[in-house]
Amino acid sequence: EVQLLESGGGLVQPGGSLRLSCAASGFTFSSYAMSWVRQAPGKGLEWVSAISGSGGSTYYADSVKGRFTISRDNSKNTLYLQMNSLRAEDTAVYYCAKTATTVTTLDAFDIWGQGTMVTVSS
């Protein structure tokens, strides 16, 4: 069974840092691009960042560029999101999502993790 399991969320002060992880299982992790998508409380979905299967290409939303870094360890089947200089507006549930095919980095998502909550507050 294909599964994604996020961890690492929590309460952090403004200006602080946090690293999220997404453990993947049930598929050939290195063959698929992965993304992070977030959802602020009571709001809609916002794409945050994506990374190619090899890790050689990365993409970011303007709202997080320069503060967040996406990476992956294909030997551990794990996706990461390093979040620095956190702001109150980064408060959200963060989901990792798998692309449906191995053809391209920008593709439909087929599998989502259960999400991990990040709260930025003093």
Next chain:
Amino acid sequence: DIQMTQSPSSLSASVGDRVTITCRASQGISNYLAWFQQKPGKAPKSLIYAASSLQSGVPSKFSGSGSGTDFTLTISSLQPEDFATYYCQQYNSYPPSFGQGTKLEIK
């Protein structure tokens, strides 16, 4: 950036009804359009990709259509488990973007 606009923002319907949700892109996106269902406190679930193709395991009561800038999601014979929020998303170009969501409620 491409803006995605869904209508309506909310919709009331009864069990057994058929409903249609519309999604419009601010520029042409060919058929690079997906639909998701989200229930309160849960992760989104992928329903449709390439505007009209069902994800594995999704019942045929869900159908999608459209190309270019205008798309629709139709749900037939509504059941209690179908009442949720639905999102469209374009993946034609970075940054991928979502519609604001359509909340489907029981009448």
